[in-house]
Amino acid sequence: MTSVGSTALTSSLPPPLATEAKLSIEGVRAWFGSLEVLHGIDMPIADRSVTAIIGPSGCGKSTLIRSVNRMHELTDGARLEGKITLDGIDVYGRDVDPVLLRRRVGMVFQKPNPFPSMSVRDNVLSGLRLTGGLSAVRPDEIVEKALRDAALWDEVKDRLDKPGIGLSGGQQQRLCIARSLAVSPEVLLMDEPCSALDPIATSRIEDLIHSLKETYTIAIVTHNMQQAARVSDYTAFLLGGELVEFSETNRLFTSPRDSRTEDYITGKFG
Amino acid sequence: MTARAEPRRAPGPPGPRRVPATPPLTAFAATSGTRHNRLSEHVFYVIALAAVLLPLLVLLGMLVGVTITGSERLSWDFITSFPSRKPALAGILPGLLGSFYLMVLTALIALPLGVGAAIHLEEYGKRSRVSRLIELNIANLAGVPSIVYGLLGLDLFVRTLQLGRSLIAGACTLSLLVLPMVVMVSREALRTVPQHLREASYALGATRWSTIRQIVLPMAYPGILTGAILALSRAIGETAPLVVVGALTYITFVPDGIDAPFTALPIQIFNWVSRPQHGFVVNAAAGIVVLLFTMLLLNGGAIYLRNRLQKKGTA
Numbered sequence: 139m140t141s142v143g144s145t146a147l148t149s150s151l152p153p154p155l156a157t158e159a160k161l162s163i164e165g166v167r168a169w170f171g172s173l174e175v176l177h178g179i180d181m182p183i184a185d186r187s188v189t190a191i192i193g194p195s196g197c198g199k200s201t202l203i204r205s206v207n208r209m210h211e212l213t214d215g216a217r218l219e220g221k222i223t224l225d226g227i228d229v230y231g232r233d234v235d236p237v238l239l240r241r242r243v244g245m246v247f248q249k250p251n252p253f254p255s256m257s258v259r260d261n262v263l264s265g266l267r268l269t270g271g272l273s274a275v276r277p278d279e280i281v282e283k284a285l286r287d288a289a290l291w292d293e294v295k296d297r298l299d300k301p302g303i304g305l306s307g308g309q310q311q312r313l314c315i316a317r318s319l320a321v322s323p324e325v326l327l328m329d330e331p332c333s334a335l336d337p338i339a340t341s342r343i344e345d346l347i348h349s350l351k352e353t354y355t356i357a358i359v360t361h362n363m364q365q366a367a368r369v370s371d372y373t374a375f376l377l378g379g380e381l382v383e384f385s386e387t388n389r390l391f392t393s394p395r396d397s398r399t400e401d402y403i404t405g406k407f408g
Numbered sequence: 409m410t411a412r413a414e415p416r417r418a419p420g421p422p423g424p425r426r427v428p429a430t431p432p433l434t435a436f437a438a439t440s441g442t443r444h445n446r447l448s449e450h451v452f453y454v455i456a457l458a459a460v461l462l463p464l465l466v467l468l469g470m471l472v473g474v475t476i477t478g479s480e481r482l483s484w485d486f487i488t489s490f491p492s493r494k495p496a497l498a499g500i501l502p503g504l505l506g507s508f509y510l511m512v513l514t515a516l517i518a519l520p521l522g523v524g525a526a527i528h529l530e531e532y533g534k535r536s537r538v539s540r541l542i543e544l545n546i547a548n549l550a551g552v553p554s555i556v557y558g559l560l561g562l563d564l565f566v567r568t569l570q571l572g573r574s575l576i577a578g579a580c581t582l583s584l585l586v587l588p589m590v591v592m593v594s595r596e597a598l599r600t601v602p603q604h605l606r607e608a609s610y611a612l613g614a615t616r617w618s619t620i621r622q623i624v625l626p627m628a629y630p631g632i633l634t635g636a637i638l639a640l641s642r643a644i645g646e647t648a649p650l651v652v653v654g655a656l657t658y659i660t661f662v663p664d665g666i667d668a669p670f671t672a673l674p675i676q677i678f679n680w681v682s683r684p685q686h687g688f689v690v691n692a693a694a695g696i697v698v699l700l701f702t703m704l705l706l707n708g709g710a711i712y713l714r715n716r717l718q719k720k721g722t723a
Contacts, residue, residue: 207611209607209610209611212607212610237613237614237615238613239613240610240611240612240613241612241613244611244612245611247604247607247608247611249604251602251604251605251607251608253605253608253609253623254605254627255626255627264609264612264622265612265613265614267622268609268612268613268614268618268619268622268623269612269613269614269618270618314608317608317612318611318612321612321613
């Protein structure tokens with residue numbers, strides 16, 4: 139059933155991406171214990187652009203994004219089938235070390251989670267300390283660059299030694315983004331990064347996503363359709379663990395092909 | 409926190425926030441606090457106060473009694489002298505040093521083992537059936553009478569491993585005794601570290617071990633240390649297992665190595681109490697004061713250390 143859905147999808151589509159795919163998700167099924175939460179997902183994630191994954195709560199969008207950097211398997215009883223390739227290499231391949239994969243695929247979580255015992259500076263450097271990569275480089279430059287890239291430098295440059303959890307929620311989230319950027323990943327996964335933030339902080343993060351896509355491949359999970367429309371180039375709509383529709387964001391929101399997509403984006407359910 | 413940067417969860421559009429009119433406090437109190445509520449509030453307060461004061465009073469009475477009885481012998485000489493047949497000359501030096509060495513050795517053995525076991529159970533073997541079985545057994549072991557540990561120590565360390573009636577045999581036995589407690593408290597401490605911080609670390613490409621070492625352990629240290637303090641306090645106060653393992657009651661030398669025969673404060677006290685002469689009873693009282701003071705000192709030091717770590721951990 140899932141394979142039928144996915145072949146139908148790919149055959150009915152023109153080649154969906156303007157740029158080449160950085161990541162390719164092929165036939166991914168995922169379980170928590172005996173509960174199947176993803177029923178075979180096929181979609182690309184385009185290089186240096188923003189791909190939004192939308193859908194109602196419990197549709198499996200977080201699981202999908204967490205399977206890309208192999209965070210899904212850290213949960214007890216979690217299981218996965220299928221293939222996800224990064225630059226053509228299967229991340230679930232036998233010789234792939236998930237630890238090394240996660241250095242190339244960074245992640246920002248729903249709740250801002252800076253390390254509470256660390257200063258702003260140490261939070262930015264934490265990735266390098268944790269991966270043992272700090273010795274070779276000049277830390278001050280890294281801190282400044284990551285914080286500038288995360289559009290946080292001007293706000294925190296005078297309190298780099300203050301605790302990271304002393305910042306406001308939106309600043310904390312940008313600190314977490316800076317922390318991810320400091321280990322220079324190629325892909326940035328964002329799991330509802332703005333759902334705990336107020337509108338002003340949210341718009342700052344959205345601006346940031348806009349500038350980050352010059353350098354990074356970004357996949358963002360959101361339950362906020364306006365946000366998906368604002369920030370993304372491509373959008374995938376998930377429902378009940380299946381990919382209902384994937385296309386360019388403009389097209390998905392203006393002329394959805396599937397009636398369920400239309401119902402969802404016009405607010406008939408979810 | 410600067411005001412210009414993103415006010416946290418601003419509820420409405422930016423601008424002066426409207427403050428809803430609050431009823432005066434007196435009116436509020438009059439409507440919500442009925443007489444019955446206030447009475448039960450009062451009763452509960454008194455019960456809670458009594459629960460605090462009663463044990464404290466009993467303890468204080470004991471302390472005062474012991475201090476008065478032992479006061480005539482409490483002196484620097486008492487602390488630096490060896491036991492003697494004449495109560496007025498007897499001192500507590502071997503017991504004091506013995507207890508100190510025992511505690512240091514026990515800490516060196518039990519803490520790495522216990523914390524290591526806790527890390528394994530909590531961070532690696534999470535929620536498997538074996539892990540749950542082990543957890544249950546550890547909880548049971550914590551309730552086993554200390555004399556049983558003494559017998560185990562006698563057979564295992566003194567006889568089978570031929571450590572003899574030595575400091576190290578005593579310390580190993582005490583380590584067994586406190587190990588379950590160390591494991592349980594350490595697991596509890598590890599559990600208080602939020603899962604999302606581990607995830608944040610993994611997502612940065614950290615290995616399990618560097619996550620544990622750099623993120624989890626620093627946050628769990630205060631809790632682990634609290635458990636260690638409690639466990640070691642218990643170890644230093646234990647008598648029964650040491651008697652079984654063969655702590656001596658009359659030694660006129662200071663232990664000169666981990667394989668040396670030893671005695672400990674509680675054993676010295678126990679020995680003196682069971683003598684008929686009044687002088688020895690006084691000595692026992694003085695010994696108790698020394699023991700309590702030592703424990704106070706150790707606990708105080710450990711709590712100071714913990715608070716410093718805690719400040720470093722969250723500041």
